[in-house]
Amino acid sequence: MTNMNELRTWLEGRLPSLLAEHQVPGAAVAVSVRGEVVDAAAGILSKNTGVEATVDSLFQVGSITKLWTATLIMQLVDEGTLDLDVPVRRYLPEFRLMDESAAASITTRQLLSHTAGFEGDIFTDTGQGDDAIAKLVDLFADVPQLFAPGEMFSYNNAGYVVLGRIVEVLRGKSYDECMREYLFTPLQLTHAANGPYEAILYRTAVGHILNEDGGEPEPSPIWALSRSTAPVGSMLNMRPRDLLKFAQMHMDAGRGPAGQQILSAKSAAAMLEPQVKLPDLGWMGESWGLGFSLFDYDGGTVVGHDGGTIGQTAFLRICPEKDVSIALFCNGGNPLAVFTEIAKHALGEFAGITLPQLPVPAGSPPPVDASRYVGEYSSRVASVVVSQDAEGRIWLERTPMGVYAEVGDRPEKIELVAMDGDTLLPAQKQFGMHLPHAFVGDDGQGRALFVHTGRADRRVSP
Structure with missing residues (x-):
């Protein structure tokens, strides 16, 4: 591949066979190089309907939503409304956890970087009303603390529910309204939706999961998780090209497609500054910023996030120094293998990035004394x-x-x-x-x- 036309030809030719090899029903991908975008799609959106995937099809982005929530937070920092390093209770006096001292000290920065330390997988459905997020935060009073705030990294979905609630309180609007007003509209998105009531207006993917006998993926009986976890990743849908508009804004120091400053250059840079080092976790990166996972690859820095919902998986990688980004959405099967091959081609050719090999066991692993682990x-x-x-x-x-x-x-x-x-x-x-x-x-x-x-x-x- 030497240019974008060759990349398009390669994607259109290789994607269908990749999906077949890895049992992925359908997928859509987009690659941006210095603002020029190529995209491709293959497969079907649901085995129940047989509707074909197109480049304009919407998929769930899952936890990539956290980058959007983090951006909404940093816009408040730009306006002087929010300080990342004061306790969250300045903005949410009602914020409670089982550990009162932790709840009183946790900061917005710790929520953004997954270092707040309380248990993070709280997905209680609190209804479809505009108060869904507020109701879920009210339920955190019995959530235990795993470690002291700031001590280490542990991926925390519930922390992003709190961030979404901060946005609502400081804006005086629902999270969905804030997403549309402060990001969808200035980014000029045309194929993006907050939840099922908007997504139904588009050609939209359905997740697929493996059945109990381990055969071919089948359509999931549940399309999405609850509205209460919207800031975490339960509601946001879009096509890959629209996700790359968001990525391009971050690469352009916070400027939108019309040249307007959606996010300050200072805040855009701050989001990519390491906040905490990760254990050796293979796929998740070496450190975490303010929302972004940070990867130190051969050839340069890569940032991004992955997303997983019920039978859908999304990948976003951004090379800020090279002005290159890639988004891939899949609705079942083994999407990691699909992403790895496409990313190796695209990021290698246009950003000079070499993806590391994923860890594999040694041929004859040495014996281990597991007394420390049992x-x-x-x-x-x-x-x-x-x-x-x-x-x-x-x-x-x-x-x-x-x-x-x-x-x-x-x-x-x-x-x-x-x-x-x-x-x-x-x-x-x-x-x-x-x-x-x-x-x-x-x-x-x-x-x-x-x-x-x-x-x-x-x-x-x-």
Whole structure:
């Protein structure tokens, strides 16, 4: 590939076969190079209808929404309405957690960087009204603290619910209204929707999940999660080209397509400054900024975010130094393999970026003394038990709870093998990769306090 026309030809020719190889029903992709965009689509939006995916089809972007929420927050910083480093209670006096001292000290910066420390997977449906987010925040009074605010990283969906509520309170408008007024409109988006009532007006994808016998992905019985988690990623839908308008604004120091300043250059730069270093988690990056995941790749810095909803997956990668970005949306199957091949081509050719190899177990992994790891770890969405058998093999049993059990996640038992230090790898792939499991912290008796896979699940028993 030497130019954008060749990239378009390659995408249109390769995408259909990639989807077939990896059981992805449908997908749409866009690549932007210095403001010039090419896009492609293939497959179908739903196996129930057979409607074909097009470049204008809407897919759920999932947790990429967090970048939009973070941008709404930084606009308030630009206006002098919000200070990232004062307690959240200055703006939300009603904010409560089980740990009163933590609730009184947590800052907006800690929410943005996933370092607030309270348990983060709270997805309670509080209805479809404009008060849905406020009602969910009111339920956080019984949410436990995993670690002291600012101590470490643990991906926190609930923290972004709080951020969405801050936006609502300081704007005096619903989150959806703020999204449309302060981002959709100035970005001149034409194919974007806040939730099902808007998405139904477009050609819109349906998620697909594996059935119990592990066969071909089938349409999910649930299209979206609750409105209460809109700032987290439950509602936002768009085509890839429109997501890249948002990415381009960030690469253009906060300027929109009409040249107007949507976000200040200072805030756009601040969002990409590392706030916390991550454990060795493979796919999630080396550090986290104010909303963005930060990757230190061979060839330059890459920033972005991924999104996963019920049977849909989205990827966004931005190369700020090279003015290159890529967005891929898929509605089932093994989307990681599709993204990896497309990103290697596009980012390699136009940004000089070499994607690292994903971690894989050694051919003959060395034996591991698992005494530091054995025990039970828990969160509101899963119980995790780590054990070591008489042969020295290490096993992790995960039992879904809460919303994950409700949407059909099944219990699983996986073998863990040595990777590096206190990080172990599943012997078999999950979701297209061997996801590192980092055992971090100390319970005072020489045992790991957390098993960390992006979220830190805390030890609850020996």
